[in-house]
Amino acid sequence: MEPINWHSVFFLLFALVGCGFSVAVLLTSNVVRMAFYLVLALAATSGLFFLAGADFVGAMQIMIYVGGTLVLLIFGVMLTARGPFISMRTPAGEWILGAIIGGSLLVVLLSAATSVRAWRPVAVAEGEARPTATRLGMALLGARVDKLEEPDPTQREGMSGYLLPFEIVSVHLLVVLVGSAYLARPKKRAVGSTAETV
Amino acid sequence: MAEYLQQYLPQSLAYLTAALVHAVLILVVVALGTLIFIWLERKVSGRIQDRLGPTRVGGKFGWLQTLADGLKLITKEDLRPASADSMLFLIAPYVSLCASYVAYIALPFADGWVAIHLNVAVFFIVAVLGLEVFGVMLAGYASGSKWSLFGAMREAAQVVSYEVPLGICVVVPVLIAGTMDLVAIGQMQAGWFFNWFLFHDPFTFIVFWVYFTCATASVNRAPFDLAEAESELVAGFHTEYSGVRWSIFFMAEYSSMVVVSALAAILFFGGWNGPLPITHWLGLADSANPLAHYVANLLGLINFLGKAIAGVTFMMWVRWTLPRLRIDQVMATCLKYCTPIAAFGFAGAVIWTFLFPGGLVIPNKDWVVQEEYQLDEPQAQSAASTSAASTSPLAHADSGLHAEEHHGTD
Amino acid sequence: MATQTDDPRIIEFDVRTDEMLVNMGPQHPSTHGVLRLVLRTDGEIVSEATPHIGYLHRCAEKIGENLTPRQWIPYTDRMDYLAGMNMNLGWSLAVEKLMNLELPEKARHLRVLIAEMNRIASHLVGMGAYGLDLGTFSPFLYAFREREKILDLFEEVCGARLTYSYITVGGATADLPPGWLQKCEAFLDQLRPVIDEYHALLTTNAIFVRRTAGIGVLSAEKAIDYGCTGPVLRGSGVDYDLRRDGEQRYTEMYDGYAFEVIVERDGHYPKDHDYPPVPKTAVLGDCWHRFYVRMLEVMQAMDLVRQAIDRYSMCSGDWGTPVKLTEKLPKGDAYMETECPRGQMGFYIVSNGGSIPLRARARSSSFCNLSVTYDLCRGCLIADVPAIVGSLDIVMGEIDR
Numbered sequence A: 001m002e003p004i005n006w007h008s009v010f011f012l013l014f015a016l017v018g019c020g021f022s023v024a025v026l027l028t029s030n031v032v033r034m035a036f037y038l039v040l041a042l043a044a045t046s047g048l049f050f051l052a053g054a055d056f057v058g059a060m061q062i063m064i065y066v067g068g069t070l071v072l073l074i075f076g077v078m079l080t081a082r083g084p085f086i087s088m089r090t091p092a093g094e095w096i097l098g099a100i101i102g103g104s105l106l107v108v109l110l111s112a113a114t115s116v117r118a119w120r121p122v123a124v125a126e127g128e129a130r131p132t133a134t135r136l137g138m139a140l141l142g143a144r145v146d147k148l149e150e151p152d153p154t155q156r157e158g159m160s161g162y163l164l165p166f167e168i169v170s171v172h173l174l175v176v177l178v179g180s181a182y183l184a185r186p187k188k189r190a191v192g193s194t195a196e197t198v
Numbered sequence B: 001m002a003e004y005l006q007q008y009l010p011q012s013l014a015y016l017t018a019a020l021v022h023a024v025l026i027l028v029v030v031a032l033g034t035l036i037f038i039w040l041e042r043k044v045s046g047r048i049q050d051r052l053g054p055t056r057v058g059g060k061f062g063w064l065q066t067l068a069d070g071l072k073l074i075t076k077e078d079l080r081p082a083s084a085d086s087m088l089f090l091i092a093p094y095v096s097l098c099a100s101y102v103a104y105i106a107l108p109f110a111d112g113w114v115a116i117h118l119n120v121a122v123f124f125i126v127a128v129l130g131l132e133v134f135g136v137m138l139a140g141y142a143s144g145s146k147w148s149l150f151g152a153m154r155e156a157a158q159v160v161s162y163e164v165p166l167g168i169c170v171v172v173p174v175l176i177a178g179t180m181d182l183v184a185i186g187q188m189q190a191g192w193f194f195n196w197f198l199f200h201d202p203f204t205f206i207v208f209w210v211y212f213t214c215a216t217a218s219v220n221r222a223p224f225d226l227a228e229a230e231s232e233l234v235a236g237f238h239t240e241y242s243g244v245r246w247s248i249f250f251m252a253e254y255s256s257m258v259v260v261s262a263l264a265a266i267l268f269f270g271g272w273n274g275p276l277p278i279t280h281w282l283g284l285a286d287s288a289n290p291l292a293h294y295v296a297n298l299l300g301l302i303n304f305l306g307k308a309i310a311g312v313t314f315m316m317w318v319r320w321t322l323p324r325l326r327i328d329q330v331m332a333t334c335l336k337y338c339t340p341i342a343a344f345g346f347a348g349a350v351i352w353t354f355l356f357p358g359g360l361v362i363p364n365k366d367w368v369v370q371e372e373y374q375l376d377e378p379q380a381q382s383a384a385s386t387s388a389a390s391t392s393p394l395a396h397a398d399s400g401l402h403a404e405e406h407h408g409t410d
Numbered sequence C: 001m002a003t004q005t006d007d008p009r010i011i012e013f014d015v016r017t018d019e020m021l022v023n024m025g026p027q028h029p030s031t032h033g034v035l036r037l038v039l040r041t042d043g044e045i046v047s048e049a050t051p052h053i054g055y056l057h058r059c060a061e062k063i064g065e066n067l068t069p070r071q072w073i074p075y076t077d078r079m080d081y082l083a084g085m086n087m088n089l090g091w092s093l094a095v096e097k098l099m100n101l102e103l104p105e106k107a108r109h110l111r112v113l114i115a116e117m118n119r120i121a122s123h124l125v126g127m128g129a130y131g132l133d134l135g136t137f138s139p140f141l142y143a144f145r146e147r148e149k150i151l152d153l154f155e156e157v158c159g160a161r162l163t164y165s166y167i168t169v170g171g172a173t174a175d176l177p178p179g180w181l182q183k184c185e186a187f188l189d190q191l192r193p194v195i196d197e198y199h200a201l202l203t204t205n206a207i208f209v210r211r212t213a214g215i216g217v218l219s220a221e222k223a224i225d226y227g228c229t230g231p232v233l234r235g236s237g238v239d240y241d242l243r244r245d246g247e248q249r250y251t252e253m254y255d256g257y258a259f260e261v262i263v264e265r266d267g268h269y270p271k272d273h274d275y276p277p278v279p280k281t282a283v284l285g286d287c288w289h290r291f292y293v294r295m296l297e298v299m300q301a302m303d304l305v306r307q308a309i310d311r312y313s314m315c316s317g318d319w320g321t322p323v324k325l326t327e328k329l330p331k332g333d334a335y336m337e338t339e340c341p342r343g344q345m346g347f348y349i350v351s352n353g354g355s356i357p358l359r360a361r362a363r364s365s366s367f368c369n370l371s372v373t374y375d376l377c378r379g380c381l382i383a384d385v386p387a388i389v390g391s392l393d394i395v396m397g398e399i400d401r
Helices: A006-027 A032-051 A055-080 A091-117 A135-142 A145-149 A153-158 A164-185 B002-006 B011-048 B067-075 B087-104 B121-130 B132-142 B148-176 B184-189 B202-218 B243-268 B290-319 B327-355 B373-389 B399-408 C059-066 C069-077 C084-099 C103-131 C138-158 C180-203 C206-212 C220-225 C231-235 C246-252 C287-314 C364-370 C384-391 C396-400
Strands: C021-025 C036-042 C047-053 C331-340 C342-351 C359-363
Touching: A006 A032, A006 B011, A032 A055, A032 B132, A055 A164, A055 B121, A055 C220, A091 C287, A135 A145, A164 B290, B002 B148, B011 B067, B011 B087, B011 B243, B011 B290, B067 B243, B087 B132, B087 B243, B121 B148, B132 B148, B132 B243, B132 B373, B148 B184, B148 B202, B148 B243, B148 C021, B202 B243, B202 B290, B202 B327, B243 C036, B327 C206, B327 C396, C036 C384, C047 C138, C047 C384, C059 C069, C059 C138, C059 C359, C069 C084, C084 C103, C084 C331, C084 C342, C103 C138, C103 C246, C103 C287, C103 C384, C138 C180, C138 C364, C180 C220, C206 C287, C206 C384, C220 C231, C231 C287, C231 C342, C231 C384, C287 C384, C342 C364, C364 C384, C364 C396
Parallel strands: none
Antiparallel strands: C021 C036, C036 C047, C331 C342, C342 C359
């Protein structure tokens, strides 16, 4: 009996789930259902990451994207609620615009994928999938420990740490946080009321 | 386990069977744990309130009470409000349960007894637990009831806010250990109880209490149970639920309580390592004999479960003692107290680790001297070798997923 | 009903959200029976809370026009069902005033004893249920445990545990059973340390103080304007207690009893060295003060019961024989107010000379106390609504009658 390639099976499963729910996001008009499908699609993507042995990116995907969708959902409900259930009808113009943008992105990606002459074989040696989290963390702090393994000296030269981008992103996020707190500030404060500002 | 099964089964079937066994075992832990903890909650609350709690069902102590209640819930009508978004309403409890169930996958129950030995287990568990709120949000929104919507909004605001201090608190033991691998973190705290990260330095001690507060808030337990505040919101997000779906929410709640307590046990209380290094004295843990190691792991499992149960019981004690906070006070607790204290503890722990790399009392030389880069491989391999030798079903630290991958690349 | 947008107490946010109209009750866990509050909410903030009553209306006053005064006694039990004895007392006093009955000394002390015991029981429920409103379950059961003991004592006295019909026109239906006074004293002895537990669990609990201090502040003027009475009025700092300031016929019951009205004077409650101090965040007239007054009144009532036990046991003679069931009433009317656990409970009786009154009317304290919710709940959070309504300690049976 031909042994079942579980890796491929799961890859196909996750890919199908991801694609299917992405299409569902497009087709439904209910905001909350949209968010739910989006969560499933993103979770399937994180499953693909786990399947590829990228634990860290997979967990990141769950935390950031799925958590982010949650906030999106809250705002969707809070800001657009007029009736009990929210419906969003997409006008035809936006469909066309979206199709053009999405289609061109697809063309770029497909051409990029097909233009690769030969896919590099998996770099990881047989029987050993090395965890990446420590190396990622060290790289973010500026130390590229994977430099030591790179045999090509010219490539090794190009491998620098990511401390500066990391700091820039951190400061940027801090600014965003402060800014959002500033924007969410109430205009009027309660006078003689028992309620504190939330 | 997959390698063990390969001796008897074709390779493809062996991996599938191993994965199924792990999944079913965790499901049993979740379901049985819920039964036991609901019973425990009733007994604990009963004792606190001068009552006896359940006494009759199942003979002594009413230990079958939860099962009887579960049967009753199954027979109840599965009501669905006419104004509900039926698809989301039906699916919401399972979303919550899935989130807390998936968190168990990366949770080691003893040295190497873990379904999938994830390199980023801490991160994974925190990320997945944050998803539980999604089910609650869906339930609150899809119920078509205003009280449910209030509950959902409260839960969302609360959990999203508390993830920040919770994350900072979880990072502190990770920082000391230098890895996010829960098995490695547990192994580092072997030996006497002062090797536990709780006693590593004064900052971790503070951080633990912040962690526990935030964990209580993020699993929505009193005094932070605003989403189901019965005196304000009737029953909050599960107002419209009945029967089995309602009980599934409870399963999710109790199993996430166990997960956060177990995470606290591993991160701060040495996981499966007892207060005294008894397994080392008996020579069980270091023995090359797989049977001895198995016995040591069994003892570790008891230790670990004891710590997790103690954590859950503490949550129950708090629940039955304190009044509920108001939503603005919950937010103030998070932003004004928990986050700064956690950040302070984090900074303190960084400085302390820099000044005294060995910990507070006696430096545990075994692991301090290790190079941080080489940390992962030797331990992962040792875990793999020990678990491959043992015959436990849960053993097999890391082969499940990884082995499948390797096979897939063939 | 329209929200006044120029009201300065309503907070306006940059992000405008829709207002939502929600029904709190009549089937809601924390509305103390069947009160219905219609809340207009903007997110978590309540811009308006309108109480709707009438779900427990049982035409008690109409029934009173078809029964003799003694036959109506059981209906008064069912008004404030947590303080049935006090209700019986109020109606009995009104009828006695109309008939101009004088009672023996022993009956007077018996009534003080029983009424104050019921005040303890009633405040215990108020306290426990208030804990429940704030989300803590255990103090409720601790309070009920002690209340059960009072109910046991009452059961020995009159055979009933909730609707006693014990105090009646002309005295009481029976004397106290032998050995009852000792049991009562034993109960008071063991209640004293338990009160400290309540203080630890609620009064001084940090979360409890945060939930109640500074919430639902009712100024003294407003309390008087709305006709609030009882602990709600005294919690706002108004020194008024019918046991001292009431009508002669009522206050003479308490002649010779040493007690101080529980009200804040110059930042202190009487004998407050015994009790936990007032937290800094508490404002006179807030939920915390109303709760605190109730707790101190339990202590005060315990003190009064002890005094009543002494006096009662020293009295000899008759405990007051009830009048005949169909006793003819003199022509005329009488109005009598008493200090019930929830405040001023007035009974009015009009008679044209028969044995059945022409009109029986009750003035309930909870009704006036409840009327302040509309004012107090403006601009508070949803969680404050149960806190405020609970601190008023209303009983719907008394409001709807």
